[in-house]
Amino acid sequence: MEYNNEEFEEQTFKDIDLADESFKNTRFIDCVFDNCKLSNVDLNNSRLQDVKFTNCKIVGLDFSKCNGFIFSIGFDNCYLSYCIFSDMDLENTDFTNCQVFDCDFVNTSLKNTNFEGSDLTNSLFRNTNMSHTSFRNARNYSIDPNNNFLKKTKFSVPEVISLLNVYDIEIE
Structure with a gap:
């Protein structure tokens, strides 16, 4: 499936390995990632609006590269490691109930x-x-x-x- 320069609305992504995928210039609106693996995903200029991650393994994502307009995400029972949330609102x-290891929350x-x-x-x-x-x-x-x-x-x-x-x- 292609994720670059796409738009996804009210979709659930379940049990998918998305390692090294590109979400560049992609819009996710009211989407859920359930039990997915997201490692080293390119988030450059992606838009995440009301996106929920549950039971996901998320490694090496730089969320600060997302488009900040109407940015809203949530994590429940996820493993997050080496992610960057710096300079964000x-x-x-x-x-909630996450493992948030070696992540940056600066400014x-x-x-x-x-x-x-x-x-x-x-x-x-x-x-x-x-x-x-x-x-x-x-x-x-x-x-x-x-x-x-x-x-x-x-x-x-x-x-x-x-x-x-x-x-x-x-x-x-």
Whole structure:
């Protein structure tokens, strides 16, 4: 199937290996990717509008290359690794019950974003707006409160203690 320079609306892509495909200049509107593998997919100027990823393995995607006009995505129970979300507006985005490993969130608006139940091992958060964002039951995050905007951000105990790691203090 050809994915370059196409438009897909209200379609479900299920159990498909899309490794190394090109979504360049492609529009996905109200689409669902279920149990798909997306590795090294070219997202240059693609439009993702109300696109949901469930149970997907997503590796090496640079979402910052997508067209930002009406950009809205969500992830549920996905494995994301080495993805770039820097310099983006991800307000109201779901990353629920996901493994978000080694992903970059630099200069990103994460207002009202949901990371509940997710593992954020080695993901980078710098100069992000995390107001009203939920990290309930999330784990393995490293967030420097001095380099990110946290207002009404929700955390769970005991993981919230990791916010103190930047201060080189000892907690007993």
